[in-house]
Amino acid sequence: MSTANQTVNNLRKAIVRAIEQAQAAGALPAAEIPDFVIEIPADRSHGDLAANVAMVSARAFHAAPRKIAEAIQQHLMLEGTNLSRCEIAGPGFMNFFYDAGFYAAVLKEIKAAGEQYGQSDYGAGKRVLVEFVSANPTGPMHVGNARGGALGDSLAAVLQAAGYHVDREFYINDAGNQIEKFATSLEVRYLQLFQEGIEMPEDAYHGQDIIDHAKNFADKCGDKYVNVRPEARREALVNYALPLNIEGLKRDLLKYRIQYDRWFRESTLHESGAVADIVRQLTEKGHTYEQDGAVWFRASAFGADKDFVLVRSNGLPTYVVPDIAYHYDKLVTRGYDKAIDVLGADHHGYVPRLKAALTALGVDASRLDVVLMQMVFLVKDGERVKLSKRSGKAITLVTLLDEIPIDAARFFFNLREANSPFEFDLDLAIDKSSQNPVYYVQYAHARICNILRNMMEEGIAVRDCTDEDYALLTAPEEIELIHKLSLMGDEVLMAAKEYDPSRLTRYVYDVANLFHKFYNACRVMNDDPSLTQARLALCQAVKTVIGNILTMFKITAPESM
């Protein structure tokens, strides 16, 4: 447990004990202690920790909050808590202040933990599957996938840091209607090379990639597939182009530093009979009915807004069935404790349906969590870049990564929480100045490395600090900085619990900010060897924290820049 958490826990115990003592002494009535919170005050001049216990127990104790606070204060023993004193303020807040031992303990903890600092075993023993991107293999990935990639991969990393066993997975939609559409698109483009007057259907894929595939296929096979059965032609085209596309997805995502534990093909669910099995199971349980020649699932009986079709009157399953089968596979067949999907917000309506089906199948649907991601707008020269998916002119992930550094992309896409629409400023992402938050954070790291290098050259060796050395760190900038460092574990945990990695990009930005302030206020190399050592230790600790977070997000932590 981290120093910060330990301190809060100790304080909570001390407060409870003080209340019990006060009650025993008759200073407070014998009533049950209501739940209270210990938090970090918004205005830190009030204290390092604040408890609202006196205010929330005003009713139970039939006394004014400040009176209660005074009674608690009188019986409070802060020995061994890393806290020095307690003040009563405002309407009855009890404010507490760290002692020097707290700050020393934080720095020692970071030094001892090193690359592990910030991690916890909160999720130990739990297996989680994070599915993200899962882009349609019929075409290139777009900026939405870029956001999903950065978010999903970082979320997985955050969960790992919180102790979960995490697997990353990409679901390949290599079956169903869009593959038919893919086939049609390829077919038309191929035939167009040999015949005139063939029009692309409106709803086909109009991108250049389809034209290229058709051309390359024609270069390889010539007109051999012009006069064969359409089925054979379509199959040959798909068998040629789809593997190339999937390889492309893998290659592009790898370039984006995303590596999956598994690429799961939808087609395997059809081949294994898992898709048919879902319909069979739901039917056997009596949750389906026939209407107009189609098989419907009684989703409205399981919390969804309306029933929906599982098997169309033409005998083919709708897209939801493989999806149900896929999630059934995750949670039942493979037995993950939790399945997390990172999806575009336009899928929100479909989540209750999926959950309804899982519930009907006897699966606890709360084991499926969906992180919905809002739209991305690219901004250039202060204006939104128009995106048009239909015309095939959408900006692809590859184009984006050609324009901006991977570090910037991964950082920027984790700057905002998933559920808020995001303006991605292309100019800012390329900008190599302090305005660019990635550079700002990386610069702090490089700056520390530079200080450490300079010290080495000066012949000043970094040694273990004593408590006396650490006690010299008393400047406000030093105290603020160490305090921030102490919170990394909490931030990781919160990010994991809320599925919100963006907390950590903001946190690491704050750390960098406080470091720069410290740097400007306090000279590391100074006349006092002990103080120099203590500040070096602080620099090391900051480097560890920044490095750990950047590494977690697969962003480089440069030694110099």
Add this chain to the structure above:
RNA sequence: CUGCCCGUAGCACAGCUGGAUAAUGCAUCAGACUCCGACUCUGAAGAUCGAGGGUUCGAAUCCCCCCGGGCAGGCCA
């Protein structure tokens, strides 16, 4: 029509299990290097937290209603 999400300074956004002066960055203005990297820092100015009502000792936060924006509601995916 129904459901979900969003609305906080000029811009982009934190804060939302109710708490003490609504945080941060950009932009604006004024400052700081003969000194560990100025890719930095200090200061100023800028917000009726979309509107109204309610609950509460206390509301940006919870509830209701309204306005505005986005998305979804196919035998498409």
